[in-house]
Amino acid sequence: MAFNIGDYAVCPGHGVGQVVDLKETELGGEVKQYYSVKIISNGMTVMVPTDTVDGIRGLVGEDEITLVYKLLNDHEVEVDNSTWNRRHREYMLKVKTGSLLEIADVLRALFLLKNRKNLSFGEKKMLDQCKDLIAQEISLSKGEEKTNVKTNIDSFFN
Numbered sequence: 001m002a003f004n005i006g007d008y009a010v011c012p013g014h015g016v017g018q019v020v021d022l023k024e025t026e027l028g029g030e031v032k033q034y035y036s037v038k039i040i041s042n043g044m045t046v047m048v049p050t051d052t053v054d055g056i057r058g059l060v061g062e063d064e065i066t067l068v069y070k071l072l073n074d075h076e077v078e079v080d081n082s083t084w085n086r087r088h089r090e091y092m093l094k095v096k097t098g099s100l101l102e103i104a105d106v107l108r109a110l111f112l113l114k115n116r117k118n119l120s121f122g123e124k125k126m127l128d129q130c131k132d133l134i135a136q137e138i139s140l141s142k143g144e145e146k147t148n149v150k151t152n153i154d155s156f157f158n
Contacts (some may be wrong), residue, residue: 001058002050008140009056011046012098016136017098022034028057040136044143059141064152066088068086068104068134072156079112091126101138111157 003009003019010016021036025047033050048055051131060068080087091109094102107130110123119127139146 003058004057007067008034008059009037009048010059010137011037011039011048011056012054013096014044015041015133016140017046018055020045022050037085041132042137059137061141064100065138065141068100068138069152069156071101071104072108072153075112076107077112078110080109084123088122088126095130095133097127101135103133106130107134107153115157122145 001137005019005022008016009018009019017037017039019035020038021136022030023034023036025034026032034047034054035050037046037048037056038044039046054087067141077131080090087109091106094106110119110127110130113119113123114127131150135149142149
């Protein structure tokens with residue numbers, strides 16, 4: 001998928017950003033084109049090769065948003081009772097895929113775990129990160145306020 005300056009794109013592991021520039025850079029004797037993507041949540045700029053297939057993706061559409069909400073609403077799942085560090089590793093791998101469904105799966109697991117016990121600092125941080133990644137992308141995709149999307153997400157677990 002080709003992006004233009006001004007387009008929103010999702011960088012796995014970083015979240016939603018806006019393409020701010022298209023640069024040509026020489027690296028190892030090879031000239032390559034890169035997108036400069038400014039990440040909305042922290043202002044960091046990420047350089048992504050234009051010819052990479054798994055570097056960045058466009059915002060999710062209505063169908064995937066519906067699937068995310070359906071997943072968050074389904075609480076009939078087994079909660080992982082392994083140690084926190086093992087769960088954390090698995091959750092990080094899912095978040096780094098950049099897939100909104102994978103991130104929603106982690107968010108649901110953490111919310112359901114939170115109903116059974118107090119979350120550790122790391123778990124709380126990851127829950128907030130997942131909620132923020134989902135809310136950011138859905139709000140931009142649908143043109144809604146991010147706070148409204150977060151309220152909507154919370155409503156699945158209250």
